[in-house]
Amino acid sequence: MSILSDRQKEELHKSILEYLHANNFTEAYNALTADTGVEYTPDAKSRYGGLLEKKWTSVIRLQKKIMDLENRNAALQEELSLAPAKRAALQTDWVPRAPASYTLTGHRGEITKVAFHPTFNLLASASADATVKIWDWETGEFERTLKGHTRHVTDLDFDSKGNLLVTCSSDLFIKIWDVQNEWKNTKTFPGHEHTVSAVRFMPGDQQVVSASRDRTIRIFDVASTHLIRTIVGHTEWVRGVVPSDDGKLIASCSKDHTVRVFDPTSGETKMEYRGHENDVEVVVFAPIAAYGPIRELAGIPNTDKSKRPGAYLASGSRDKMIKIWDTQTGQLLRNLGGHDNWVRALVFHPSGKFLLSASDDHTIRVWELATGRCVKTVQAHSHFVACMAWGRQATSGSTENGATTNGSAAPEPEKIINVVATGSVDQTIKIWLP
Numbered sequence: 155m156s157i158l159s160d161r162q163k164e165e166l167h168k169s170i171l172e173y174l175h176a177n178n179f180t181e182a183y184n185a186l187t188a189d190t191g192v193e194y195t196p197d198a199k200s201r202y203g204g205l206l207e208k209k210w211t212s213v214i215r216l217q218k219k220i221m222d223l224e225n226r227n228a229a230l231q232e233e234l235s236l237a238p239a240k241r242a243a244l245q246t247d248w249v250p251r252a253p254a255s256y257t258l259t260g261h262r263g264e265i266t267k268v269a270f271h272p273t274f275n276l277l278a279s280a281s282a283d284a285t286v287k288i289w290d291w292e293t294g295e296f297e298r299t300l301k302g303h304t305r306h307v308t309d310l311d312f313d314s315k316g317n318l319l320v321t322c323s324s325d326l327f328i329k330i331w332d333v334q335n336e337w338k339n340t341k342t343f344p345g346h347e348h349t350v351s352a353v354r355f356m357p358g359d360q361q362v363v364s365a366s367r368d369r370t371i372r373i374f375d376v377a378s379t380h381l382i383r384t385i386v387g388h389t390e391w392v393r394g395v396v397p398s399d400d401g402k403l404i405a406s407c408s409k410d411h412t413v414r415v416f417d418p419t420s421g422e423t424k425m426e427y428r429g430h431e432n433d434v435e436v437v438v439f440a441p442i443a444a445y446g447p448i449r450e451l452a453g454i455p456n457t458d459k460s461k462r463p464g465a466y467l468a469s470g471s472r473d474k475m476i477k478i479w480d481t482q483t484g485q486l487l488r489n490l491g492g493h494d495n496w497v498r499a500l501v502f503h504p505s506g507k508f509l510l511s512a513s514d515d516h517t518i519r520v521w522e523l524a525t526g527r528c529v530k531t532v533q534a535h536s537h538f539v540a541c542m543a544w545g546r547q548a549t550s551g552s553t554e555n556g557a558t559t560n561g562s563a564a565p566e567p568e569k570i571i572n573v574v575a576t577g578s579v580d581q582t583i584k585i586w587l588p
Contacts, residue, residue, distance in 0.1 A: 167192045169205040176203075222253055246505055249520045250574045250586035252532050256294030258583040260287055264538075265577025267309045270545030271333075272316045277545070277575055279583050280307035286321055288337065291545070291573060291585050302329055302339045309352045313359040318376075320362050322350035328364055330376065343379050345372055352394045356418070357401035363418065365392035371406055373418060385421040387414050391433075398439050398464030403481065405467050407434035413469045415481055425484045432472035436500050440466040440478075443506025447523035448478060452487040468509060470497030476511055476521070490521050492528045499542040504572070512539040512576055535578035547571040 158166065167190045174183040175196040187194070197203065263282030270277055275292040286300040286307055303323040310321040312333075319331040328350055330341035348367035355362055356373070361382065363373050371385040371392055390410035397404045397418070404418050413427040413434055440448060442461050449456070466487070470476050476490040476497055495514035502509055508529075509521045516539060520530035547570070574586040 164192065165202075165205075168194050169202045169209070172196055172198070172200070172202040172204075173206040226251075226253070247503075247507060248572050248588045249503065249508060249510065249530060250518055250532055250534075251530075252534075254534070254576075254584035255587040256291070256585040258289055258294060258296070258585065259581070260296055260299075261285070261581050261583075263306070264579040264581060265540055265583055266307060267541045268543045268575040268577045268583060269310050269312055269319075270543055270573070270575065271312055272314060274316065275547060277543075277583070277585070278310050278312070278319055279575075279577060280310045280321060281581075282306040284323070284325075286310060286319075286331075289583070291575065292547075294585060298337060300331055300337055300339070302331075303327065306349075308350060309354075311354045311362075313355045314357075315359070318355075318359070320353050320355060322353040322364055324349035326350060328353055328362065328374065341376070341379050343374050343381075345374070345381050346370070349391075351392060352396075354396055356397050357399060363395055363397060363404055365395035365406055367391040371395055371404065371416065383418070383421055385416050385418075387416065387423045387426075388412065393434060394436050396438055399441070400463040403439075403464040405437045405439060405464075405481075407437040407469055409433045411471075413437050413467070413479065415464075415467075425481060427469070427477075427479050427484060427486070429477060429486055430469065430471040430473050430475065434469050434471045435496060435498050436470045438468050438500045438502065439464050440468065441502050441504070441506060443504065444502050444509075444523055445506070447507055448487065450524045451478070451526050452480075468500050468502070470500050470511060472496040474513075476500065476509070488526050490526055490528070492519060492531075493517070495538070498538070498540050499576075501542050501544045501574075504544065504546055510542065510544070510574070512542040514538040518542065518574075518576065534576050534584060535580050535582065537578050537580035539576050539578050541577040543575050545573045545575070547573065 171194045261281040261283050265279055265281055267280040275290055277289045277291040279287050284303050284305055288297040290297055303325050305323055305325040307321055307323050312319055317333055322328045326346050328343035329339050332338050332340045346366040346368050350364050350366050352365040353362055360376055361373055365371050369388050373383045375382055388408040388410050390408050392406050392408050395404055395406045403415050405415050407413050411430045414423055415425045417424055448466050464481055467479050467481055474493045478487040480487055493513040493515050497511055497513050499512040509523055511519045516535050518532040518534045519528050522529045577583045
């Protein structure tokens with residue numbers, strides 16, 4: 155017994171006849187007409203024109219979606235079957251996996267940077283459309299648009315408490331936005347003579363450090379907006395800058411193919427790293443949690459237990475390579491090769507076990523630091539992946555389970571939610587949640 159109705163049969167036969175006619179399968183066309191008795195006049199502009207091909211490609215897409223959902227369901231079922239201790243360990247070592255939880259749309263230009271609020275479930279995104287947008291990453295909902303820059307917004311960063319947001323642009327300005335005062339633009343810093351590529355709050359939040367196409371790094375006082383120091387060293391466009399956790403070092407990368415480390419108090423160059431064969435797009439300091447795996451990777455004796463901030467850093471370049479450096483000796487510890495295009499973003503995993511990279515090859519890659527192996531590749535976007543950020547949100551446990559000896563409810567342990575955001579030239583932001 156056929157599962158198709160008479161009408162569905164007729165539509166199927168006519169779409170097959172149109173396909174056979176369009177591809178000059180005359181004998182097959184005549185045979186099907188004779189066998190079915192369907193009267194049909196071929197017409198490429200009719201509803202049957204290309205219908206068979208459309209249905210076929212739809213089925214392929216649906217099959218892929220079903221497979222993705224089945225794989226995700228299997229992973230979730232496996233996770234649910236684990237003991238609580240193992241589940242917690244799995245959460246600690248979580249890395250992004252497809253598909254993304256949310257795709258955020260609204261920008262009218264490529265996404266240049268994303269940053270998580272340190273306390274709230276908020277994500278800020280910068281774009282070539284000259285705006286900053288604020289999103290609730292937990293629900294995927296759009297919150298507001300910040301307008302003030304007149305050209306590409308190239309970077310942004312929250313201060314440690316999340317009270318202020320700093321942005322920079324190719325309009326030559328750096329701006330401060332007051333999160334607690336309806337996100338108003340309260341301060342503007344002039345000073346750079348060309349595109350401002352990167353900006354970061356220094357530890358303590360009293361200063362911001364910026365990098366520019368004018369080949370300089372500049373440090374500004376947040377309260378007064380006064381320029382404190384101009385640091386010169388690079389011979390080309392400075393693409394990125396980042397301070398160490400204690401603020402005693404700043405690392406920068408440049409179109410001149412080098413990475414440099416400076417003393418922010420004197421402007422002195424502490425170290426210059428050469429080895430990349432093209433523009434260096436990104437540089438990041440390794441967190442202390444990553445020191446052990448990096449030393450294992452480099453074969454550095456375990457007797458070295460130093461926890462000095464800024465001891466190691468990673469850089470990514472248009473030469474498709476990631477390099478791990480020792481900031482004290484200037485030694486290149488390891489090359490991580492695998493991307494097929496420019497490396498645009500690097501983020502260390504909070505556990506210190508992994509380094510995540512994003513690239514113009516449309517992927518996120520996860521590198522195991524102790525071995526240097528790429529242990530996971532995620533097809534992230536349909537175009538270049540321009541930026542990436544890691545967020546960690548603490549959630550207070552519920553009080554439903556159990557009670558204290560005096561009868562009051564005992565709260566569950568605080569839980570940490572890991573979240574990753576990526577932004578792309580495809581004008582979308584993707585949120586990756588466990």
